[in-house]
Amino acid sequence: MSTGQWMHPADGPAWFFDAGAESLDFAYTGDMGRGVPAWERLHSPHDLGAWLAEHVTTAPADEPGERDLADALILRAALTRLYIAAADGQPLAPDDIDTLNLFAATPDVPPALDGGRRQAGAGRIRAAQALSMLAREAVVNLAGRSDGRIRRCDADDCRMVYRDESRTDSRRWCSMQRCGNRAKVRAHRARSARGGGHF
Template sequence: MSSGITPPFVASNLALDFINTQFGVGAERRDCLDDDGSVVEWLRQAHALTDELESPPEGLVQLARALRDNMKALIASAKDGQVADPGTVNRVLERGRPIERIEWEPTDAVFERKEYPRDQQSESLLQPVARALVELLTEEDLQLVKECEASDCVLLFHDQTKSHRRRWCSMATCGNRMKAAAHRARKHAR
């Protein structure tokens, strides 16, 4: 990432990890998407981009940030049972629609369905993220989309634990900090 900020991949969902590219509270607010190149790098790290690019399309960061804001609003409104405008998501889905083909797979002697990016424009690059949001909104229980319970963390995650009692974005960071703080508070109260 050109900003030097390591993006958190803790959400167990591509769409939520994309939303989490902006994180932190107050003066500690960070954004992993600071230019076109940083968006491409995030897509590579998320395994949403496998093709080589000569250079990122101009304006990719603006569309990525607009998409992220629209996605966040759609999740919040869906969780509240309210309507919201999916305009940016729909634009990316429509203009970035992949090309679908069937191809013969000689090793298994069968036809397989294959998808290829339409082109290397911004919408095509961001289309897997938008599609992940559609799957989240239409196929998953949104009550399992949670915000980390740490007071200084705003990261979202998809709780896929068996008991659905996950509380923190990451036990290694926020979970340990919050448990240590609770322990100190109990010890101080005695």
């Protein structure tokens, strides 16, 4: 799995956001309750298939259907609520836990070593298998939420949720190119104002 995707806010340029977990990136295929319709990526089964192919598996995938899209939106809604609760230090809702566990119980994509002469099992990946991979990753992340790595961006005007995967456990911003740079500019201006200089 590879993490990160471009975000397209309604009021500014696109920027790259790495949520630190593929299941959390998947939650951000919607607006995570932020009221940003431009962030919606899953308008059709084809959109779902394209996102899963780019982010979850490089194996050939069956084209998802309407039922797969409906299932994906159910999983995404549960992931959204679970990750927000974890970031805010709130209890996880039992109904959302049940939803996540049901998706995680579906058989996922089996590992395979390249270079053999035979294809073991099905040659194409179903959307349900890819969604199961996302759910299983989320189970691991949310089970370990007490480590404090599921956080919100420090910027008061942002507060996006991410999983800190840094070695030093010191990530503070959704993105250094976005909120991190804004904070640096504000700090520089404040220092300049105290020193009587101009920015």
